[in-house]
Amino acid sequence: MNAVSPICLIDLAPALRWSKSADVADVLRHARLVDGWWRSLPLPRVLDIAGPTWLAHCLARLAVEQWDHLALDEFLPTLRALAVDMDEIAEPVRGSVLATAGGWDQLVTASPAAMRDWGHPDNCGVLEVVSMVTWRAVHPFTRDCAGGPSPSPALMVEAVRTIANWMPASAPEHVHSALAYLTNATGAGDAESVDDGPQQSPATRAIRTLRALRAQRDEEAAEEPAPASSTPPPSPPPTPSLAESLTRRPRSNSLLGPNRTLRRPAFGPPKALRTETPDDDAPPAEAPAGLGEHPLIDLLDQLFRSWGDLERAVAAERLFAADPVSIRVLSDQLRVDIGEIRNAQRTVEEQLLQWLGSPAGAPVTQHLRDISEQLGAATTIDHLISAHPDHPVEVPSLATPLWRVVITLFTDRRLHNGWLVAAEPHQLRWQTRQLVTGGPSITEAGIRLGKLGIRPQALRAWLLSTPGVSVRDGYVVVDESVAMEAPEQTAAFAAGHAMLPQDSPGSTTANGLPIRRRPAVAQPRQEPRLDVTTSARCFRAPDGRWWHRVDVTADHLNGAPVTVPPGYATHLGLQPGRLLCLTAPGADLLVLVWRDQPAFDSLRPLLRRLSAQPGDRVFITVNGDRLDARRLPSADLTDHGPTSKALHLIGYTAPASTEEALEIIARRISEDTDGAPTDPTRLLDLLTKRGDTDIVNELRPTLYAAH
Template sequence: EPEPEPQPEPEQEPEPVHDRGIPDLIEAAFADLDDKTWAVAQNRVFTDQPSAVDQLAKLFAVPAAEIDQTETRLRARLGSWLASEEAAPYRAHLDELRSTLGPEAPKEAVIGAADWHRADIKALDVPAWQFVLATLAGDKPRFQAFTPVSAPEPHQGNGVVEEPEPQQPQTSKPYQPLKDVSQTRRCFRQPDGRWWLRVDVTAEQLGGGECALPTGFAAYLGLSPGETRTVRSAAGELTMTWHGRPVLESVERLLADVGAKEGGHLFLTLSDEGVLRARHLPVAAQGAENITKALRLVGYTAPGGTRDQAARVIATRIGMTGPVGLPELLTRLRERGDRDLLQLLD
């Protein structure tokens, strides 16, 4: 008997685009965020535990209104993307989730709704489910940061507002930064035992612009809110002020003295004698390995060695002690906000 002809295998249906392409769509849409917008995305927009605006403002040494504006721009950008043709597969995915889970779906249900929800969106450094959760309910932010609410004015039964009791003046406490210097991005402890701030030189600074100081580093130098200080340097006297945010006023002469160029790295600290010390490192060559680039960012210029050796050097430079693995180092860098180092080591 003739053998039966083999039946052709049924063609497998392709994986739906929203299961294989959406993370790439999101990555492409938010790949070019600056550090401040990236931090707002992580801590204000794509999170179920938003940080308070004033906390981020202190971290970046900017007025709270600037963080508000950054968040407004980011939410507008998110809204424009969600309405775009490129985001059509993602909108379809959201519609499906709303019909099956509802717009107020609990976190656990969102995490398990699709395999790719457990992946990370590297451009935002957040789990994909956080992005989904933030956009599931539409334009209205689903989660709000806790802010203390003032007690209502006391009223008598006859509708007359009672005068509050006079309060004793509070004694001012010494300023405590949101993060100390060891938890402050771009701050590294050098072999001399001092903490140095890395300033990535800009054209504006070369032209006489000011240099913003993170609050943790400013406090380390002994500067307090409302204070103005003059410090000596090899290039003459410089002024540090903290009015609104801490800054080192025009660093043009200092940059010229060390031969700094745009994109280079200027490391700053203050000596016991109150002298501002500066060290300049040119930017790593474009073709250099990521390890070499990462070490240059912490002020280390010896040959890079292995990834583990580089991790030990960087861990020491940010104040970590004892045996430190790469996962622990990456976690600490993420907490500090050292996004550039994360990208080079990840």
């Protein structure tokens, strides 16, 4: 039976059940896990995503930093039924435990606070000892306990020896310390029995080590009896191209093969940089699914195989990858010019959009519609994977599971902290809190949140991921002491924030995917002004380039979309229903897409590179497919006059008189500097029509006082 354990982390560590999420979130936060996962996500799934090492280290930190007064077997009660032989513990922890606690039973009945007085050796402190204990508590919930293979100690020793042989003496001290720990923990230093001689270099010793390992594998293979067969052995397959080797690379669990058998890793240079042919004794790749078994997989695979090697490599490494490779790194790996990579990516995106809108791509487009409706406004990655039996299946030409492709093709939702959300996340969580006030039951809360598009399968996890919301004895409780700022009152949000309207006919993007819109204010719909000179927060520099100001918020730093005026998007050449891929400083890829309004999917890579903080102002401009940005840090302008504050809003920081400030602002919002409005009243009217009311509010008192 291969059932998934429903046990969550709060069941393993009961102290977490009574703690506030905010108290432990800093330690337990993980980029690929939903907020509050320790209350809702099964432990085996957590371990599949984050790994036992990460989780054990987090538990050790909590035990040492927050619950050091609890004995370890009180913090993790399952330790009471766990018998561990000291010989099963690696050095230097084993020696530290024997020298202090004396044995396993004495160790787990002690608290971290008491351990601080034990006098641990310098190379192994309290946190290191406790992390070993938490690893033993976590390990039974890994897939290994269901019959999976255990890692080979011999291969671990060989890996450490190979690293030691290749690492130069000039490596940083902390790298040498890390290698020394691995050497002691695995016994790799004692395992060296071959005298390589003083004249041999580390590279020579490493090559000899690898040859010896290969010879040993050949001997093992020769000892196995070959099955009788009259069929001649097949000829070896041709050596794959570099692009094929990249697209066939496993995305995760690279040491696990078919039926979770352990593959033998190859220690050496990265595969993309190797020139030799693959090993003859390498394990066979997983056989692709048969044609007809997965129609969606076959359809997408046929599309990707029709592309060239470069386009397919870009799709696998950048477009559909969980951690996209930068253009520069991919250029180095493929030995291709950066410009060719950019051109290939634009070609891939355009072909995808055209294919999804064509009859050939109709089944995939329909699948995206069906899945979008099934998942609702917010869903976890787990629910997406289990929403269709084909989602975990790999697309052979990309070595990428279908669910990763689906996430990329979604145009009505984005990934945010482990959630696929069809609306602005902060706004949706704020609405959630408003709807569940009064302590409704889980059933009643589900009915209320159904108006927001929250489906029953995601209800509990979504509630627990909302700040200040918890579930107790079947009822939803809101802790008002947990602050949560209300979202900005936009025109689309002001009319009614309690529910999402039903999709109306024709409410789709250019490629046919659904768009969810919030109810609009009851007023005549105005067509957007498509002129950059009349677009808010857009200013023309003396060199003729137009810059757009982004007022940075905490949501932007967390990956929220950043809207831009339609006039500025049109100025850049973007049209409704299309997207524009831009290369930012550092070769980061930014996508500007025009759905119901133009917006960057996220500026987080750019904002992080600029070290931006909430309150900063970032000015962006585009030249061709390259985006440039300048950060204007938030500053205390209390002692500055209104004109200085107004100039700060257009990115001008030099001092200027009122008359000079008006002239500068007039030039910055006009295409023709000779026709710039010089009359103060006319200038204020133009700024108001543009939507630059913040500038108007700074200038108006000064102009009134002057007159």
